[in-house]
Amino acid sequence: MRVAVITGGVGGARFLRGLQALTHTPQWTDLSITAIANIGDDITLHDLRICPDLDTVMYTLGGGIDNERGWGRTDETFTVHSELTAYGAGPAWFGLGDRDLATHLIRTQMLNAGYALSDVTAALCKRWDIGIELLPMSNDRIETHVTVDHDGERKAMHFQQWWLEHKAEIPAQSFAFVGADTATAAPGVIAALSEADAIVLAPSNPVVSIAPVLAVPGIKEAVMQRPVVGVSPIIAGAAVRGYADACLRAIDVETDAAAVARHFGARAHGGLLNGWLVDDSDHEVCAALTDEGIVTKAVPLWMRDVPTASAMAEASLLLAQDLGA
Amino acid sequence: MRVAVITGGVGGARFLRGLQALTHTPQWTDLSITAIANIGDDITLHDLRICPDLDTVMYTLGGGIDNERGWGRTDETFTVHSELTAYGAGPAWFGLGDRDLATHLIRTQMLNAGYALSDVTAALCKRWDIGIELLPMSNDRIETHVTVDHDGERKAMHFQQWWLEHKAEIPAQSFAFVGADTATAAPGVIAALSEADAIVLAPSNPVVSIAPVLAVPGIKEAVMQRPVVGVSPIIAGAAVRGYADACLRAIDVETDAAAVARHFGARAHGGLLNGWLVDDSDHEVCAALTDEGIVTKAVPLWMRDVPTASAMAEASLLLAQDLGA
Numbered sequence: 001m002r003v004a005v006i007t008g009g010v011g012g013a014r015f016l017r018g019l020q021a022l023t024h025t026p027q028w029t030d031l032s033i034t035a036i037a038n039i040g041d042d043i044t045l046h047d048l049r050i051c052p053d054l055d056t057v058m059y060t061l062g063g064g065i066d067n068e069r070g071w072g073r074t075d076e077t078f079t080v081h082s083e084l085t086a087y088g089a090g091p092a093w094f095g096l097g098d099r100d101l102a103t104h105l106i107r108t109q110m111l112n113a114g115y116a117l118s119d120v121t122a123a124l125c126k127r128w129d130i131g132i133e134l135l136p137m138s139n140d141r142i143e144t145h146v147t148v149d150h151d152g153e154r155k156a157m158h159f160q161q162w163w164l165e166h167k168a169e170i171p172a173q174s175f176a177f178v179g180a181d182t183a184t185a186a187p188g189v190i191a192a193l194s195e196a197d198a199i200v201l202a203p204s205n206p207v208v209s210i211a212p213v214l215a216v217p218g219i220k221e222a223v224m225q226r227p228v229v230g231v232s233p234i235i236a237g238a239a240v241r242g243y244a245d246a247c248l249r250a251i252d253v254e255t256d257a258a259a260v261a262r263h264f265g266a267r268a269h270g271g272l273l274n275g276w277l278v279d280d281s282d283h284e285v286c287a288a289l290t291d292e293g294i295v296t297k298a299v300p301l302w303m304r305d306v307p308t309a310s311a312m313a314e315a316s317l318l319l320a321q322d323l324g325a
Numbered sequence: 326m327r328v329a330v331i332t333g334g335v336g337g338a339r340f341l342r343g344l345q346a347l348t349h350t351p352q353w354t355d356l357s358i359t360a361i362a363n364i365g366d367d368i369t370l371h372d373l374r375i376c377p378d379l380d381t382v383m384y385t386l387g388g389g390i391d392n393e394r395g396w397g398r399t400d401e402t403f404t405v406h407s408e409l410t411a412y413g414a415g416p417a418w419f420g421l422g423d424r425d426l427a428t429h430l431i432r433t434q435m436l437n438a439g440y441a442l443s444d445v446t447a448a449l450c451k452r453w454d455i456g457i458e459l460l461p462m463s464n465d466r467i468e469t470h471v472t473v474d475h476d477g478e479r480k481a482m483h484f485q486q487w488w489l490e491h492k493a494e495i496p497a498q499s500f501a502f503v504g505a506d507t508a509t510a511a512p513g514v515i516a517a518l519s520e521a522d523a524i525v526l527a528p529s530n531p532v533v534s535i536a537p538v539l540a541v542p543g544i545k546e547a548v549m550q551r552p553v554v555g556v557s558p559i560i561a562g563a564a565v566r567g568y569a570d571a572c573l574r575a576i577d578v579e580t581d582a583a584a585v586a587r588h589f590g591a592r593a594h595g596g597l598l599n600g601w602l603v604d605d606s607d608h609e610v611c612a613a614l615t616d617e618g619i620v621t622k623a624v625p626l627w628m629r630d631v632p633t634a635s636a637m638a639e640a641s642l643l644l645a646q647d648l649g650a
Contacts, residue, residue: 047434077404083427087452098423102408109372127412 001031001317001325004196006223008038008209009053010070010241011233011303012202013060018309019200020061020131022317031317033132034192036219038204039117040144040177040212043160045094046084048104049111052160053209054121054136055103062128064099070241073099093165118186135192137213140183144208147173159208168243172250175208180215185222193222198320201230201272203240203301206260207247220272227325229275229316230264232257235301236281257282258289266293275319277301277312295323326356326642326650329521331548333363333534334378335395335566336558336628337527338385343634344525345386345456347642356642358457359517361544363529364442365469365502365537368485370419371409373429374436377485378534379446379461380428387453389424395566398424418490443511460517462538465508469533472498484533493568497575500533505540510547518547523645526555526597528565528626531585532572545597552650554600554641555589557582560626561606582607583614591618600644602626602637620648 005016016035022028041052052071059065059073066072076097085092096104103124110120116139125134144159148170156176162168193199201210214220234257239245245255253263257278265271269292276294278286279301289296297319303309317325330341341360347353366377377396384390384398391397401422410417421429428449435445441464450459469484473495481501487493518524526535539545559582564570570580578588582603590596598619603611604626614621622644628634 046430047437048430077402077423079402079423080405080427080430083424084430087427087431087449089427089431098402098404099408101426102405102412102414105371105373105405105409106412106414112372124412 001028001321002034002195002197003031003200003317003320004034004036004192005200005202006036006204006210006213007053007057007202008204009041009056012037012053012204012209013057013065014070014303014309015202015231015313016057016132017060017306018303018311018313021306021310022314023131028314028317034188034196035132035134036137036189036192036213037134038209038212039136039138040142040208041159042141042143043094043158045091045096046089047108048101049108050104051107051117051136054134055100057134058121058125058128058130061130061132061134062125064128072097076100091161091165094160116186118188133188133192135188136186137189137219138183138216139186140179142177142179142183142212142216144212145176145178147176149173163243168246172246174250175211175247177212177215180212181217183216185216185218190218190222193219194225196226198317198325199223199226199228200316200320201228201264203231203233205233205239205242205244205247206253206263207244207251223272224267227274227320227323228267228272229277229320229323230261230273231312231316232260232276232278232282232301234260234282235279240302256285258286261286261289261294261296262292268293274323277316277319295319326353326646327359327520327522328356328525328642328645329359329361329517329523330525330527331361331529331535331538332378332382332527333529334366334381337362337378337529337534338382338390339395339628339634340527340556340638341382341457342385342631343628343636343638346631346635347639348456353639353642359513359521360457360459361462361514361517361538362459363534363537364461364463365467365505365533366484367466367468368419368483370416370421371414372433373426374433375429376432376442376461379459380425382459383446383450383453383455386455386457386459387450389453397422401425416486416490419485441511443513458513458517460513461511462514462544463508463541464511465504467502467504467508467537467541469537470501470503472501474498488568493571497571499575500536500572502537502540505537506542508541510541510543515543515547518544519550521551523642523650524548524551524553525641525645526553526589528556528558530558530564530567530569530572531578531588532569532576548597549592552599552645552648553592553597554602554645554648555586555598556637556641557585557601557603557607557626559585559607560604565627581610583611586611586614586619586621587617593618599648602641602644620644
């Protein structure tokens with residue numbers, strides 16, 4: 001079975017690790033996985049190109065992730081960051097780890113030398129032996145900016161600043177995926193989507209992780225040709241992690257598993273979703289969705305470890321198979 | 326008294342620290358110091374611009390140096406370097422410290438933004454409060470390359486590779502200060518030399534630290550207008566540190582305090598030196614120099630700590646004053 005997964009960082013990475021674990025089981029030996037990762041969170045700091053979602057997926061699947069935090073490297077230190085601060089070089093709100101920094105140095109040097117981000121990603125992944133294909137959504141530069149009313153004026157700031165410095169506490173008026181409209185999907189992305197038996201939307205932020213990927217011309221069109229199962233990032237009316245509620249509020253969507261499904265829409269009515277996987281606790285909230293054209297299944301969605309993530313990943317594949325994938 | 330010091334890394338930096346300490350004594354309150362540092366050792370690794378001599382002077386005067394090693398930061402760690410190695414990104418022979426790396430990140434970012442190296446150096450020095458003016462010899466890119474016969478062919482390699490990877494064990498045929506012939510002295514360099522009461526050649530490598538500075542058009546001419554005292558980097562026929570013997574051999578100069586003085590030459594005969602400070606142990610070896618036109622004085626030249634460096638620095642100033650500075 002060929003699966004293409006559209007993903008952001010932490011939640012999507014853990015889901016992918018569950019999916020990756022399936023490939024080692026007898027039932028799923030033919031499973032091949034392509035992850036198409038959001039790059040809207042990417043930022044250049046100290047002239048280093050930082051791709052948080054690509055790196056979180058890479059480290060998580062490669063065994064290098066800090067499991068507690070969900071992002072960044074195990075046994076991380078922040079010596080360079082402290083020194084930069086001692087020089088007065090900000091921003092303080094981005095915690096640049098020493099181990100993580102080596103990844104950015106290599107990426108930046110390769111990008112400066114003219115390599116495409118997808119080639120750089122493949123080169124970095126060689127070390128980590130992640131067992132899946134990891135593609136950035138595009139080799140073009142796309143950055144999510146947030147429009148806010150702050151200090152009496154409307155302004156835009158980089159998503160990372162809004163998320164890390166302001167902890168998403170300033171109400172977002174809108175999100176702009178700067179560069180997306182003229183971007184091209186990275187090599188392999190459209191093919192992976194078109195050739196997939198099923199496409200899975202990882203339990204990532206619908207507004208700032210999934211939406212930027214779909215904003216790259218050609219990607220949504222390719223997705224709409226194949227069966228799509230979404231995994232809810234919302235459990236019992238709350239984001240599993242991060243500030244998804246602040247993002248959903250900006251696009252007038254409730255922080256609710258059913259509301260997010262309706263936001264993506266039923267394929268039968270021109271939307272993305274054929275299936276929707278929700279947590280057991282959202283069984284009732286989502287009871288009406290199947291009748292609305294989104295076949296919904298409830299399973300435990302808390303990824304406490306690899307086995308629970310794997311069970312949930314398997315449920316998404318089984319749902320896709322039920323839908324004809 | 327205004328002093329301009331032409332300097333390389335470790336030895337020159339320690340000498341400058343001795344000189345700096347003098348400014349806090351009642352006799353030398355009017356002492357102002359400009360250090361003109363070699364940049365021929367500079368190298369770009371991982372797209373970071375690294376200026377070892379500028380940084381060694383800055384860290385030494387700013388209290389950030391590792392005193393044991395003589396270069397790099399105190400309490401240094403090498404986490405980023407280990408990670409780069411794990412990615413297969415060399416070279417292994419350049420030990421890039423985590424604390425040190427922050428300096429390179431800021432420098433590189435400022436250079437990329439169009440700032441001149443002298444402005445970058447001033448910006449970095451603000452943190453370290455070094456108490457002297459530190460100037461790179463030039464804002465142009467100059468790198469020392471070494472011609473060697475290696476593996477059956479004549480080739481050139483960056484000075485750092487020859488010094489660090491090969492430990493200067495491959496005989497050097499010649500040194501080229503690539504870029505020097507078309508370079509311009511950094512702003513302030515010619516003025517500092519011209520306005521100096523005395524110019525001091527720090528106890529740095531004559532071939533790869535002092536010579537590259539003098540190779541920048543205009544610098545030697547300015548130096549020749551003022552009284553010059555050199556401090557011997559050779560004591561009792563051996564380099565105090567580093568591989569000066571391997572460098573001197575390439576230019577057919579003996580590793581000997583008198584031979585180095587004769588290499589610089591007596592001002593009376595068109596050379597650089599008015600005075601030459603040697604170690605007590607070289608008193609006899611250098612006995613003839615004064616008659617040859619280089620007024621030579623013997624004092625203890627081992628810089629074991631700041632007081633011994635300071636005594637030696639003071640001796641160089643007193644010699645310059647004796648010579649009319």
